[in-house]
Amino acid sequence: MNSISFGEDYLQRLREGDPLVEAHFAKYFGELLYVKLRLRIHSSALIEDIRQETLLRVWKAARQNGIQHPERLGAYVNGVCHHVLQEHCRAERKHESTDDPEYEPFDLSIDLDRSLLHAQRKRIIEEIMEGLPERDRRLLRDVFLNEKDKGAICKEFAVDGDYLRVLVHRAKGRFKELYERRL
Numbered sequence: 001m002n003s004i005s006f007g008e009d010y011l012q013r014l015r016e017g018d019p020l021v022e023a024h025f026a027k028y029f030g031e032l033l034y035v036k037l038r039l040r041i042h043s044s045a046l047i048e049d050i051r052q053e054t055l056l057r058v059w060k061a062a063r064q065n066g067i068q069h070p071e072r073l074g075a076y077v078n079g080v081c082h083h084v085l086q087e088h089c090r091a092e093r094k095h096e097s098t099d100d101p102e103y104e105p106f107d108l109s110i111d112l113d114r115s116l117l118h119a120q121r122k123r124i125i126e127e128i129m130e131g132l133p134e135r136d137r138r139l140l141r142d143v144f145l146n147e148k149d150k151g152a153i154c155k156e157f158a159v160d161g162d163y164l165r166v167l168v169h170r171a172k173g174r175f176k177e178l179y180e181r182r183l
Contacts, residue, residue, distance in 0.1 A: 011070040014062045026055060029077050036081060050088060054081040128178045136171035143168055 013021040033054055037047040057080050061067050067076055129137050139157065142148040154164050 006070060006073040008070045011062055011067060011073065014059070015065070022059075025059070029055060029058070029074075032074075033077070033081050036078070037085070040085065046088070050081065050084050053084050057084065124179075124182065128175060128182060131178050132171070132174055135167075136174055139167055139171050140175060 010021060014025055030051055033051045034047060037050055041047050041050070054077065058067075058073075058077050061076075061080075067073065069076070129140065132140070135157075139153070142153050142156070143150075150161060150164065154161055157164065157167065159167065
């Protein structure tokens, strides 16, 4: 049964209840259905229910001579699975109720990972800032983090606006160098 061709002979043996063909049918199509359903459904119990229902419907159709094109058995199984999945989704929607006080819709605008990533980036930036000379650290904090007035920063560092740009450029360069080393 290694190289099975799905044709009239296979279907006839399935109709007659050949144990080898039935075992092959359940194993072969059961695995394909599992792969298909795993991409759409997260509940293993639900995957198994839909898979069993699909195999049962196809087996019944085979027994009742309901499959006209045996060479298209794979497509037929896939189609039946699709219909069973749609029926299940419709049934689930029919039973959903938003009046339930326990029900709370998902807020897709909340990104749970964002705060973790933000905290991690903040920690890395702080570590890099600690590796900079004191003057560069103060300068970068004042310009970018505290967003101080440029005039006040020039007075504090006793430089004019043109030279402040040079100092900021150099401090950013040293920050970038430490950051790239960190990576």
